Amino acid sequence: MTETIHITVENELGEVRLLEIPDGIDLSLMEVLKASDYDILATCGGMALCATCHIQVVEGMDVLAPRSDAELDMLDTLPDADDRSRLACQIRLKPALDGLKIRIFANN
Known part of the structure; x- marks a missing residue:
């Protein structure tokens, strides 16, 4: 049975949209945001080398895997990063993320 992962995304203008992602597509949150026409640069292509996919987790930080050293x-290079900051490229989609709420920033 395929589950749907629901992620609430708030953009830089405060507009909120619900993404419905089928479980099992094996993508990162960054890839889904780009495919959903969000303004995510992702300059390094998901290698955690540029921080242009910086997001803030509004709800659901407890279901995410811990941040890697990379x-x-x-994140340490970003002046606006805080303890709720993540790189979307480092978040793999899985059913446990259902209900995640994030905020994105334009042109990181």
């Missing part, structure tokens, strides 16, 4: 290093 992700933490990149």
